[in-house]
Amino acid sequence: MRTSPYGAIAFRPDARRLTVSAPNGELTLWDTADPARPQPAGRLRLGRGIVAAAWSPAATDMLATASADGSGALWRLRDDRPPEGVARWAALPDRPRHVGWVAGGAWVFSMTGSGRTSVWDVGSGACVGRAELTGGRPVVGAHYRGSEVVAVTDSGWARLWRPGRRPGEWVKLTDKPVSACTWSSTLLVVAGPDGQATCFDAEFRPAHRLRVARDRPRALACADDGRLVASFGDDQAVALDRDGSVRWVTSLRARSLQIAGDLVATSGGLLRPTLLTLADGKEPLAP
Structure with missing residues (x-):
């Protein structure tokens, strides 16, 4: 989920749950099992407010979030129970704009709008790596490819990084x-x-x-x-x-x-x- 705009969303892959962000830092969870009648299913708030969220590609009830104070968190959101905080860590020293999953759901990354990135192990809570991925170039979108974090900049370049190594070569996407x-x-x-x-x-x-x-x-x-x-x-x-x-x-x-x-x-x-x-x-x- 990209951050900043009021109303940024994260849609669970099975289309049964959806999160929507609000300017006050709350993340509203919606039950979309009946898409004709979405129903509120809880609210999440952490730190100075949640600014990004992403559903796990491996476990449908796991959500990763990043907060304005740079902290990251994992939540277990079972359909029949209240939201449960699973883990929290100090991911970044400044405000993130992107959060996502790496290595098939084994790691979580947080990234600022200037490419500063941290990756954490979901099982142990240990930091897998940190990198200045884009050298300060503004990031439009962040995702993953296998065990690599991918950042796309507003100038039309992409860069990949496998945690534990140095960032890879730049890939030119468009002029x-x-x-x-x-x-x-x-x-x-x-x-x-x-x-x-x-x-x-x-x-x-x-x-x-x-x-x-x-x-x-x-x-x-x-x-x-x-x-x-x-x-x-x-x-x-x-x-x-x-x-x-x-x-x-x-x-x-x-x-x-x-x-x-x-x-x-x-x-x-x-x-x-x-x-x-x-x-x-x-x-x-x-x-």
Whole structure:
């Protein structure tokens, strides 16, 4: 989950739980098992407020968070029990902007907006490594590839780091600035202020290019099959197939987007999220 914007979200891969951030530092948990009627399922708060969250790729009930004071935490969020704090550590000396999982869920990373990164072992709580990953270059998005942390900068470069080693070589993705990026299990997608996007495979080789918006995308999400959803302008969102054909366009103010299964979770400033079906962009109907 990228941080900062009010309403940033993290959608659990099974599409049954969703977190939404608020300016007061609270993280609201939503039960989305019935997508037509999302229900509040608890609130989390830690340190000077939670600014980023990410669900584990290995354990559906585990959530990693990063707080404004630089601390990281793990939570166990079982569907039938109150939230449980599992671990906490002093991850960074300044405010994080990104949090995520590495090595299939064995490690958790926290990263600032300037690329300062710490990685922690989930089982032991030990620090696996620290690095200045981008040399101060602004980070647009952070994710992982296997046991490597990946940072994408606003200047169109990516850098990988395997904790315990020195950061790797820079990878040039695009000659243009990057204003939004997203990942799926198969693709990395970066988009520029002109609305053009490039999709890359796991080795950072360009797979295809397409236009995702008429102007600068505000948010971007990618499904595992390559379908994209982008928000742009004041209140527009568009879904595209992998070949760039438009599947649907809708009026929607979305600052954050994530896809899980056949659902798109969006948040545009209100605490209550909006869920859309990926196929047609409509709100799910109650059974």
